Amino acid sequence: MSIKVINSDVPRPLANYSEASLASDLVFAAGQLASDFKTGVPAEARKHPNFPFYGSDIKLQTDYILKNMAKTFKAAGTSLDSVVKAQVFLTDLNDFNGFDEVWKQHFKVPPPRTTIGTTGLLVKDTLIEIDLIATLPSKPATVIKSDAPKPLANYSEAIRAGDLVFAAGQLASDFKTGVAARAKRAENFPFYGSDIQLQTEFVLENLKKTFESAGSSLDHVVKAQVFLTNLNDFAGFDQVWKRYFKVPPPRTTVGTSGLLVRDTLVEIDLIGYVPRTGLTHEVIKSGAPRPIANYSEAFTLGGLVFAAGQIASDYKSGVPTEARKHPNFPFYGSDIKLQTTYILNNLKQTFEAAGSSLDNVVKAQVFMTDLKNFAAFDEVWKEFFKVPPPRTTVGTTGLLVKDSLVEIDLIATR
Missing domain, CATH: 3.30.1330.40 (RutC-like)
Structure with missing residues (x-):
């Protein structure tokens, strides 16, 4: 199944991911922040410093993001009216009401949405990240x-x-x-x-x-x-x-x-x-470590592959030796790089067992326990992807295996 990378005139991210991808009649957009990726949060997405009691930062940021996402979907041949799934990550849930007031202005029929709190986002002073999937108007x-x-x-x-x-x-x-x-x-x-x-x-x-x-x-x-x-x-x-x-x-x-x-x-x-x-769906099993909990490694459905989120664990010892620095050589190597490499090698096995590959990933979500690890993570990421897929990266309060730093969640085509 072919994948089309979508580019519009929205601000280009600093990190290694695409704006959106079109596959299987769906448009998978990267999570977007209120940033121009030059100055940080741009002037049009924040209150004027000399008028601190006029306007609302969360409303301005939400409006800025959704206007950019409208451009993304237009470049893909669709629109916000065709969004079928939304996820919203807020650094402060007290901002939710202001966000929701702007949200309903942009959607005639508001799509299904998941809204949760996050410990942080990748650009200073950003309050919200929005992650959307849309269908085509013909569908x-x-x-x-x-x-x-x-x-x-x-x-x-x-x-x-x-x-x-x-x-x-x-x-x-x-x-x-x-x-x-x-x-x-x-x-x-x-x-x-x-x-x-x-x-x-x-x-x-x-x-x-x-x-x-x-x-x-x-x-x-x-x-x-x-x-x-x-x-x-x-x-x-x-x-x-x-x-x-x-x-x-x-x-x-x-x-x-x-x-x-x-x-x-x-x-x-x-x-x-x-x-x-x-x-019908097919259960996928590869040589990657078997989880302790009750979930499958991946399912295929038609031309799509849905993988479970993976962390750097062998599910026997915790974080395995190959995914952590040697205790006697604490200044050699990087735990986040080792964990990211370990996870992506396992996901590579998962997608190969499904008749796919990392080259066919159309959507990525990354959950990090410490966003200070992001730059090193992103260095490894670009080594695994010829064309980096749309990605959403947010902070999390924790993952299910002690000392694990990152969980990676992928969807691909076959």
């Missing part, structure tokens, strides 16, 4: 509605685009009282049950309704991302997860600095498909 999308709780904010529950179903990230909220009563332990029985298990079950039951309304089911999920406010909750979450998936889909699990409803512990973001004759 119209359908908004999906079930009887799951309706969100307060401006986004759709899900969109079906062709065979694919893109769901909004879901939280354990009824959007009336906060965390729904069914998703929390009873006050008078504090030692019975588990909040994370109750919340996970509540979220998955609602996502089940979403996919059923789209003509699909959880059995047809091909990609999952999970954002936890506390990684200590992971084991309880994973116990519930395996009850809902006969063959657990590829999954990325990272820590987040916060979610949009008070006391929510987890947000789950899923992509699936509507089954039909001749279309």
